[in-house]
Amino acid sequence: MKDSLPSWSQTVIPLDVTISRQANATLNAPFVRLWQAFLTGRVLLAAALVLLQVSGIRLQATVTPLVWAVCLGYLALTLVLRWTAGRHLPAPRAGLQWLPVIGVDIAAIFLLQVLQAGSLNYTALLAIPILISAALGSLALAFGTTASVTILMLILVSWQNTTAAGGGAQAYYQTAFACAGYFGVAYLTHELARRVRRERALALYNRLRTQTQEQVNTLVIDSLSDGVLVVDPSLQVQQVNPAALQLLGLPPDHAQSFSLASRPAWEPLKEAVVASFTHVKPLSTTLHLPVDGPQGPTGLHLRTRITEVSAPDTDSRQTPGAPYSLCVMFLHDLREMEARLRTEKLAAMGRMSAAVAHEIRNPLAAIAQANALLSEDLNQHPGQQQLCRIVGQNADRLARIAEEILNIARVQQDGPQAMGQALALDHHTALCCGEWQAQAAPLRGLQLHLDAARHTIVFDEEHLRRILVNLLDNAQRHRSGTQDAASLQVITSQGSAMTGNQPWLQVWSDGAPLESSVQRHLFEPFFSSQSRSSGLGLYICRELCERYGASIGYQRLARPTARGMVEGNAFTVIFRSSAGAPAAASLFDSIVV
Missing domain, CATH: 1.10.287 (Helix Hairpins)
Structure with missing residues (x-):
């Protein structure tokens, strides 16, 4: 890519930076405008020379055909170059690409100076090609252009002296001083242009780094699970990530800029920001924000940090150079922290x-x-x-x-899965349920609905018994006080589209619905809603299921009983029916906590 850039662009950019074409176009923008202005100025200069010759005719001055030819030819060349080369800068190094510009200008001006019959002096116009070569070209091009002008001017003075039209030694001195001034102007103009290029390259480099850093910061903040708010002293939120919007109860497409004073529910946040700005120090506290819905207040752990930067000079709301503080707020969900x-x-x-x-x-x-x-x-x-x-x-x-x-x-x-063995689901379910009923006297009521006689599952017999006994014990503890055998049911099925056509086993009881706080921790170890329970039953069931590629989940379902359709708690185990891959994700996977 460096080969496609102008050589002066390579010299002013730091060595560890490569500027893209778009960045290079931004860097060259003022010089392109200068180049276009120079080409337009040449057209205007050529038109002015033509008008000058027209005015000379009206004043009855002598205008030779060669002068007309030079002026009209110069005008035509400037128009063509303005039309064809106005959007592209020529290479800065000395070369033939500058002949249609600087070479034509110098040639046209000297021809007019030689051919003019009056006392007009066109040599002052030679400063234009010298300035443009110094501003847009290399130092060699600038000095080469100035040297060419110097040689031509000395030749012109020498020719004028031979024709007795010059001023002798004084003309040589004037020419020498003028050319020396041209060299000084060329050098200073080139150094000034080089300084401008370097400053613009550094500014562009810093701007690109700033934009990249902003993108990185945005990506990092947006991917954080904790909420982040950036607030100014007027309590206006300057930046917010999706996690913070969720914690504040706002939709994901909410505007990124809003005020903390717009809602009374955010008063604790407002007070924390004001306290941070007042004391100019970090703050850490726990607060609760009231939200609409059954979950109650949202518990948050809040941390604040104060940043301080210089306000931009163009900001009319701040004193130029005055400190401009921002408060960065980190919001942590207490429930997640506790989890x-x-x-x-x-x-x-x-x-x-x-x-x-x-x-x-x-x-x-x-x-x-x-x-x-x-x-x-x-x-x-x-x-x-x-x-x-x-x-x-x-x-x-x-x-x-x-x-x-x-x-x-x-x-x-x-982590490896157990191999297990092929078991007839209905047969082993009936055996386990019979053993479980016989363990207590009088016999515990239970209904069996077995509909997977043709299906075998890949499981360990003792582990299947353990899972079923745990689920039955759990259902027995939470079933209603009625003596109806249908209040506790065990159902098997050969599968459906909802379960990925995998056989499943379900233990249902007509107990009271579980609280949402209990549902979230059903399968966690050592969690129990009863004080005498170890809290390992459902956890062991889940772990044993995962060993054989099965899954277990909880649902609130209605089942037919002698009292009609009754809602109850159902724990469903979905098996894999062969020794192949584990069962695909199903509806119950979204219910497992």
Whole structure:
């Protein structure tokens, strides 16, 4: 790209900067205007010379045909060049590209000076090509043009002396002083033009860097999850990102500039900005903004920072050079901050639980072994045998829970999916439900609606039983107090378009609807709405489902019962029916919290 730029553009730009064509056009704009003005001035000068000859005829002065030819030819050449070369600067280096401009001017002026019959002196016009070569060309071109003018003027003076029309030595001295002045003017003009080019190149470079930095800042601010507001002392918002608009309850297409004083609900923000400007120091506080809707006030953690820059001289509202402060406000959603903190705590608790589960496996194994030995010595005592069986069953249950917690920790660390085995969904669902009903006396009411007899799923049998038992226990705790068996239902289906044609299992109970705050944390570990619950049941269900490419979600659905259609809480597990890829995203994926 550098080869396509004028050489003077390369010399004035810093070495680590490459200016594009558009930037180069902006840099050359004043010189293009100067070039066009010079070409227009040549046309006017040629027209003036023609009019001068016309006025000479009216004054009965002698005008030779050669003078007419020079004037008219000069006018024609200037018009052609103005029409063809007015939009493009010639290369600044000395070369043939300057002959139609500077060469024609010098030739025309000297021919008029030689051919004119009166006392007119055209040599003063030679300053024009010297100035334009110094302003738009290189220093070599400027000095070359001046040297050419000097030689021609000395030749002209010498010729005039030989024809007895000159002034002798005095004419040589005048010519020498004039040419020396031309050299000085050419050098100063070239240095001034070079300084202007450098200043414009640096200004353009700084402007491009500023624009790039503004774009980077805008991209960074817009991508932040925390809200950012930039407010001036008049409480006018100068910049706002989408996250801040959402926290303030504004639509995404809201205007970027608005006033904090326009709404009474933003009074806490207004007070924080005023306090920051008053004390000229950062501020950190927690506030609540009332918003319309069922969620209640929006809790925000606010941080402010004060910036200070010089006000532009053209701003009539500020004193030139006076400090112009801006307040940058960072808005953090308290709910998100609490969620992150809760996630960190849960991760720590998960690691601790895995460690505890690992440590209790050995004592549990000892308890189970001691219980087995004790049961051998109590063959003649049925009551004590029942107690041993109870101890053994609970020890086995605790061992399975510890092993599952360790398996979940391994899955979270390693991530590979388990292979599982092919299971008949309806058959194993019926077996698990029968075992669950038989665990309590009297028999717990339950309705089965099995409609996936032809489908097999890829799952581990014990893990499927564990998921179903957890869901049934959860549904039993939250079902209504009626004795209707239909208040707790287990449904299987062979799939539909909504579930990606994957078989699914659903546990439904007619319990009260869950609060939105509870729904958000259903599948989080150690979260429970009951004080005696560990909060691991649904979390283990989700983790076990993910091991086999399945998904679990919550919905509020209506099911037919003896009392009619009744709404209840439904937990649905969508399986993959083969050993292939996991099931595609479905409707329930958007419900999982």
